[in-house]
Amino acid sequence: MTSRRKFLETLSVTSFAIPILYSPASLFAATTEPYDGPILKVAIMGLGSYGTRVAEAMQSCKRAKLVGVISGTPSKIKKWQSKYNIPEKNCYNYENFDAIKDNPDIDAVYIITPNGLHKEQTIRVAKAGKHVISEKPMGINAQEGQEMVDVCKAANVKLLIGYRMHFEPKTVAVIQMRKDGVFGETKFFQGQSGFTIGDPTQWRLNKELSGGGAMMDIGIYSINGARYMLGEEPVWVTAQETKTDPVKFKEGIDETIQFQMGFPSGAVANCLSTYSMNNLDRFYMTGSKGFVEMQPSTGYGPIEGRTHKGPLTQPHVTHQTLQMDGMAALIFDGVQPIVPVDGEEGVKDMKIIDAIFLAAKTGEKVTL
Incomplete structure (x- = not known):
C-alpha cells in the first residue's frame, strides 16, 4: 500500500516540488488515509x-x-x-x-x-x-x-x-507554480474549447434552456482557465462570432466565437469556443520565465501537460470525486480550494460571458 509520504512525492512536477495548500485527505480522494x-x-x-x-x-x-x-x-x-x-x-x-x-x-x-x-x-x-x-x-x-x-x-x-478543475491535481499544481513565480510574469494565455455537437433538438441548442450555445457549455472553460492560469481578472474583451449553420444554430445560439481578453498587467488571452470543431481542449500559457501546455486541459479523462521544467506527473483521480470531497471539506471545515468555487466566482465568469456576447454583437471592445 502506498504510503502517504510516497503519494505526496508523486504530486511534484519534475525537478520542482509543489506545496499542497490543502490537507491531502480532503483534496485527493486517492489517499489511503481513513476518514472519520x-x-x-x-x-x-x-x-x-x-x-x-x-x-x-x-x-x-x-x-x-x-x-x-x-x-x-x-x-x-x-x-x-x-x-x-x-x-x-x-x-x-x-x-x-x-x-x-x-x-x-x-x-x-x-x-x-x-x-x-x-x-x-x-x-x-x-x-x-x-x-x-x-x-x-x-x-x-x-x-x-x-x-x-x-x-x-x-x-x-x-x-x-461545479468547478471540478479547481480540484484536479495537475491543474492545482500549475496554479501553485504560477503563484510561486515559476513562470515569471505571465504574458499570454491561449484557450481552445470545442467539439462538434450532435442532436439539434437537445436542450443545449434551445436558447430558453441554455442561454446560448457553445460559450455557455464549453467556452466557459477557457474563460475560467484564463483567469486561474494568469491569476488576474480581465478588464476588457473583444469577440467575433462565426456561424456556418444557421438552421442548427438559431438566433441566440452561438456556434463559434473567438474572443480576446486583456488583463491589468498587460497580459492577454486569445480563446476559441465552438460547437463545430473537434480536438479542441488545449490551454497554453507563457511567462517571462517559462511556459505550460495542457492537452487535454479540461476533459473528464486524465489531464496531460508539460512545463519548461518537464511533464506534469500528478496522478489522475476522477475529477468529480475530488470535487465533491473538496466541497464537503469546504462546507464542514472551511477548507478553501486554490481557486474559489463559490457563487461569487460563478458571477465573475457570467459577467465575462455577458461582455463577450455584447462584443460579438456590436464589434466593439467591451470594458469590464
Missing part, C-alpha cells in the same frame, strides 16, 4: 448523463454521499433507487422538492439541469435551508447569478459552483 468525520449528504437534481457521472464518482468519495434524487422522470428515480440504495423518502420530483426542508437526511442539492432552470431551482433549494451546488454556468447571465448569490446569503446556505 461528518459526511455531506447530497441529493442530485437532474438525472441525465452528467448527473450519472457525478453519482458514479461519488461512490468513491470519503466525505460526500449520494442520499437523494430529484427528477421529473419516475422511471429514472426507480432505477437510481435500486442502483444507489436511495430510500423512497429521499426521492422528489420538480413539483414537490420544496419538502426537502423537512428532510434531515439531505444537506445539499447538486443542481444538474439545463442552465435556464438553475436560478429558480437554486432559490427553492436555498429557501428549503439546504446548501446549493449548481453546475456551471450558474445561470444564463450575471444578473441571474447575482440573484442566486443574494438568495443563498439571505438563507444562510452555501452556494457552490
Whole structure:
C-alpha cells in the first residue's frame, strides 16, 4: 500500500516540488488515509448523463454521499433507487422538492439541469435551508447569478459552483507554480474549447434552456482557465462570432466565437469556443520565465501537460470525486480550494460571458 509520504512525492512536477495548500485527505480522494468525520449528504437534481457521472464518482468519495434524487422522470428515480440504495423518502420530483426542508437526511442539492432552470431551482433549494451546488454556468447571465448569490446569503446556505478543475491535481499544481513565480510574469494565455455537437433538438441548442450555445457549455472553460492560469481578472474583451449553420444554430445560439481578453498587467488571452470543431481542449500559457501546455486541459479523462521544467506527473483521480470531497471539506471545515468555487466566482465568469456576447454583437471592445 502506498504510503502517504510516497503519494505526496508523486504530486511534484519534475525537478520542482509543489506545496499542497490543502490537507491531502480532503483534496485527493486517492489517499489511503481513513476518514472519520461528518459526511455531506447530497441529493442530485437532474438525472441525465452528467448527473450519472457525478453519482458514479461519488461512490468513491470519503466525505460526500449520494442520499437523494430529484427528477421529473419516475422511471429514472426507480432505477437510481435500486442502483444507489436511495430510500423512497429521499426521492422528489420538480413539483414537490420544496419538502426537502423537512428532510434531515439531505444537506445539499447538486443542481444538474439545463442552465435556464438553475436560478429558480437554486432559490427553492436555498429557501428549503439546504446548501446549493449548481453546475456551471450558474445561470444564463450575471444578473441571474447575482440573484442566486443574494438568495443563498439571505438563507444562510452555501452556494457552490461545479468547478471540478479547481480540484484536479495537475491543474492545482500549475496554479501553485504560477503563484510561486515559476513562470515569471505571465504574458499570454491561449484557450481552445470545442467539439462538434450532435442532436439539434437537445436542450443545449434551445436558447430558453441554455442561454446560448457553445460559450455557455464549453467556452466557459477557457474563460475560467484564463483567469486561474494568469491569476488576474480581465478588464476588457473583444469577440467575433462565426456561424456556418444557421438552421442548427438559431438566433441566440452561438456556434463559434473567438474572443480576446486583456488583463491589468498587460497580459492577454486569445480563446476559441465552438460547437463545430473537434480536438479542441488545449490551454497554453507563457511567462517571462517559462511556459505550460495542457492537452487535454479540461476533459473528464486524465489531464496531460508539460512545463519548461518537464511533464506534469500528478496522478489522475476522477475529477468529480475530488470535487465533491473538496466541497464537503469546504462546507464542514472551511477548507478553501486554490481557486474559489463559490457563487461569487460563478458571477465573475457570467459577467465575462455577458461582455463577450455584447462584443460579438456590436464589434466593439467591451470594458469590464
